[in-house]
Amino acid sequence: MRPLIERLTSPTKPAKVVATNVLATLSSFLCFSPKNFFNILISKAQIDKQVRNTDDNALERDQKYQMIVETRAVSAKSYIQNAPWLITETSAKVLLDFITWVLPYAQRTDLKNATIFLIKEIYQFEQVDGVKMVVTLLNKNLKSATLLKNITQELVELDKQQRVPPQVIYVEGNKNDKNDQPRIVSLKQTAEKQIDLTDFPPGVCQFCTHEVTKDLKEVEGKMWTHLLKDCSCCCICPSCHQVVEICYLPMHVCGDRECSGQKDYAYKLDLCEHCQLPFEESLLQQHEAQCQVSLKGDQLVCPLCGVILDGGEDALIHYSELKCQANPRTSQEFQDIIKQKMDKRGD
Ligand SMILES: [Zn+2]
Ligand SMILES: [Zn+2]
Ligand SMILES: [Zn+2]
Ligand SMILES: [Zn+2]
Structure with missing residues (x-):
């Protein structure tokens, strides 16, 4: 050879x-x-x-x-x-x-x-x-x-x-700081480290930071119910029924190794390169031509209400402080509609 x-x-x-x-x-x-x-x-x-x-x-x-x-x-x-x-x-x-x-x-x-x-x-x-x-x-x-x-x-x-x-x-x-030179940083390592540092006590939800329970014996079950039904920062993927962080939903439905239900989608979805929201492939070009959103830095668009958020911290406030008008878990309007429908069914 x-x-x-x-x-x-x-x-x-x-x-x-x-x-x-x-x-x-x-x-x-x-x-x-x-x-x-x-x-x-x-x-x-x-x-x-x-x-x-x-x-x-x-x-x-x-x-x-x-x-x-x-x-x-x-x-x-x-x-x-x-x-x-x-x-x-x-x-x-x-x-x-x-x-x-x-x-x-x-x-x-x-x-x-x-x-x-x-x-x-x-x-x-x-x-x-x-x-x-x-x-x-x-x-x-x-x-x-x-x-x-x-x-x-x-x-x-x-x-x-x-x-x-x-x-x-x-x-x-920082040019003047020897320990702060230009560098490439792995976000995965940082995320893992951050979770270590902030160190969520057991019983506190890592997504919305609310304390779900103090009782260590019931953490697992209570946390699961919280994510499944109550957590204001999460939702259930309509296709694979996994718990997904709301901000991550567009990536979840479009990403290659993400939602296991993708093969059953009636439409092929793709992300708009401007707003990063999912659209049916055949409509995407038309949308992208009109999309006015221009995201800077960590900004993202709330996939539920369309408001622009300034990164993770802002997203946490948006969902956990009930500011998202379109979050079915927290919006009063939505809850009322759901309640009406349920009541009607009960009649
Ligand atoms: Zn939560
Ligand atoms: Zn899914
Ligand atoms: Zn767009
Ligand atoms: Zn929103």
């Missing part, structure tokens, strides 16, 4: 094409090890060995060496594009080492694009907690704040395409 990989960097095109095809065939055999493959293809030690390089900083100053690394990165990218299963728990580590190595020198467009592609692949690879790995790697190895910001934007865009809430955020920090 090694001579083939060496031919990938051959200056003559036909040799390169043959090598690529043969490798593609090889990689479809079961005994094929993606880890070994990437190791020979892109690890620093192997490239150095193959081109007999002894200069540890060749990537920084040797143009010919840069070209070789670039070709390897680009072919790794095309292999993964054709065979995503090449990313495994063990091969991901080889890819991570490669990214760590080239990232500071990835100025040439092709090398930069291939490296960012690899970052995105790892980011999406859940078996190794790709998000966490990418966040650590970028903060440790990327000195350019501009590139860090750009990559973060691409990752957020990727989340959007996958219909998951953004998993990372770029933090500008």
Whole structure:
């Protein structure tokens, strides 16, 4: 396999094409090890060995060496594009080492694009907690704040395409504070930490922050009833009957790995790129052309009444202090209508 990989960097095109095809065939055999493959293809030690390089900083100053690394990165990218299963728990580590190595020198467009592609692949690879790995790697190895910001934007865009809430955020920090430098932050870690910090006592609802019960023995049952019927911040998905936080409902009905009832929807739903509310696919274009909403920062639109909310804190007030006129659990108007209907039925 090694001579083939060496031919990938051959200056003559036909040799390169043959090598690529043969490798593609090889990689479809079961005994094929993606880890070994990437190791020979892109690890620093192997490239150095193959081109007999002894200069540890060749990537920084040797143009010919840069070209070789670039070709390897680009072919790794095309292999993964054709065979995503090449990313495994063990091969991901080889890819991570490669990214760590080239990232500071990835100025040439092709090398930069291939490296960012690899970052995105790892980011999406859940078996190794790709998000966490990418966040650590970028903060440790990327000195350019501009590139860090750009990559973060691409990752957020990727989340959007996958219909998951953004998993990372770029933090500008404070130039004068050594401990507050520009960085990428994983929202998942932050959310977990925040819950630890605020430390909801058992019996207090983490959505609306109301105390549901003091009796530890009945917490589970009481909390369940609270979420199912009373919590002002939650609702029941009309399709899968799961308890869903109201703010999260649009994502729940549209997201790829969300509502289990999606296959039974009469309409295909998609989110408006402006207001982030769900619309039937055939009506979406028309709506988007007219939608006047322009959300800034953490803002979101209440999926029930359409009011713009300034993030999580504001949403909590909106629902728990009964400000949402369209929340069927808390709006007096709604309750009256429901009561009337129930009474009528009783007659
Ligand atoms: Zn609650
Ligand atoms: Zn659902
Ligand atoms: Zn809209
Ligand atoms: Zn509302």
